[in-house]
Amino acid sequence: MIIAIDGPAGAGKSTVAKILARRLGFLYIDTGAMYRALTLKALEEEIDPGDTAGIVKLANRVRIELKYKRLCGLNVFIDGTNVSKGIRQPNITKIVSDIAKIKGVRKVMLGLQRRMGESNNSVLEGRDIGTVVFPDAQKKFFLDARFNERVNRRYKELKVTKLKDITVNNVARDLSNRDTIDSTRKIAPLKKAKDAIYIDTTNMSVNKVVKTLLSHIKNRVDQSIGFAN
Ligand code: DC
Numbered sequence: 571m572i573i574a575i576d577g578p579a580g581a582g583k584s585t586v587a588k589i590l591a592r593r594l595g596f597l598y599i600d601t602g603a604m605y606r607a608l609t610l611k612a613l614e615e616e617i618d619p620g621d622t623a624g625i626v627k628l629a630n631r632v633r634i635e636l637k638y639k640r641l642c643g644l645n646v647f648i649d650g651t652n653v654s655k656g657i658r659q660p661n662i663t664k665i666v667s668d669i670a671k672i673k674g675v676r677k678v679m680l681g682l683q684r685r686m687g688e689s690n691n692s693v694l695e696g697r698d699i700g701t702v703v704f705p706d707a708q709k710k711f712f713l714d715a716r717f718n719e720r721v722n723r724r725y726k727e728l729k730v731t732k733l734k735d736i737t738v739n740n741v742a743r744d745l746s747n748r749d750t751i752d753s754t755r756k757i758a759p760l761k762k763a764k765d766a767i768y769i770d771t772t773n774m775s776v777n778k779v780v781k782t783l784l785s786h787i788k789n790r791v792d793q794s795i796g797f798a799n
Contacts, residue, residue, distance in 0.1 A: 571596075571691045572706075573787060574699035577713035578749055578760060580720030582771045586713065586779050587695040588643065593784070594693070599636060599686050600644055601696035601703070604679055605670040606657035607634050607648040612669060613661065619668045626674030634682065658731070663744055667751035670697075676757050697752055700763035709787045710766035713779070719772045721745055 573596070575587050584600060591598035608625075611632055617624045635647040646654045656662070669675060683703050687694055694703065700710035715723075721742045728736045752760040762768060767786055771779050 571708050572687055572704045573693045574704050574707040574710040574763070574766070575693065575695040575713060575783075576697055576700050576711070576760065576762070576766065578697075578720065578752070579745055580724045581713040581715045582723070582776065582779055583695040583713050585776050586771075586783065587693045589776070589780050590783055591693040593780070594691070597686070597690040597692040598638060598644060599683065599692055599694040600646075601679065601683055601694060601699065602666075603636065603644070603646045603654075603657060604634050604682065605675075606662050606666050607646050607653050608632065608675065608679075609662050609666045609669045610653050610656050611648050613665075619665050622672050622674070625669060625672055626678075629675045629678040636686070660728075660736070660740075660744070663748075667748045671751060671755040671757070673757050697760040698758035700766045701761055702758040705763070710763050711783060711786075712762040712766040712768045714768065714770050715772040716770075717742075717745070717749075 573590065573594075575583050575590075577583050584602075587600070588598055590596070608629055609619075612619065612625055612628055615628065617628060619625065633647075633649050637645045637647065639645055644654070645652055646657060680703060683694065683696075683699075686692070687704060694707075696703070700707055700712070721738060724745060725736065725738050725741045728741065749760075769779065769782060774782070
């Protein structure tokens with residue numbers, strides 16, 4: 571069974587998808603982390619984000635893996651190196667949307683994400699899961715929240731990492747840029763699938779969002795796991 575969770579940054583997707591996957595015993599697939607890992611590798615190899623051919627070549631050459639460890643959660647590897655922390659740094663966040671809009675990059679990620687998702691019962695989160703990666707997913711959700719709330723959530727998350735130059739204004743600018751690039755790009759833009767359930771999480775606790783999603787998928791999961799057994 572595939573559960574697709576899409577939406578803009580800061581809408582609460584990662585937090586909710588992680589909890590949901592754990593509750594259901596499903597695989598958690600953070601597709602944004604995969605674009606971030608490629609971005610980090612491109613920076614390391616000093617490939618300009620504008621060098622589309624170079625980036626696509628890189629995407630075809632690297633090995634991206636997601637491994638779940640009980641205590642430390644999701645770990646992201648590129649060519650065997652754990653990059654889970656590095657991919658959350660602001661320099662990656664700033665340019666990841668430019669890397670993710672490249673056609674050849676999306677083609678590589680699409681294949682990878684489908685293979686991972688099909689290997690297990692999975693919760694996938696991203697921007698184009700319900701529209702492109704798994705258009706036949708059994709359950710689709712689109713999580714959203716008001717812009718200011720999304721900025722505040724990201725700001726609080728980043729504050730914990732004690733990065734000195736983080737300000738609310740910086741976070742708002744980055745988020746707004748990414749919203750624009752992610753939702754206006756030609757290939758697989760951020761968009762609610764017609765059959766996705768829209769949830770505005772602005773005034774909802776994490777617990778409430780998880781409960782709401784579970785209430786929508788409960789019957790489907792029972793059926794699906796019943797068939798699988
Ligand atoms: O969810 P995130 O902030 O970690 O995602 C990082 C970027 O990756 C996001 O700005 C757009 C891109 N992305 C995408 O284009 N398609 C996805 N399915 C997931 C993420």
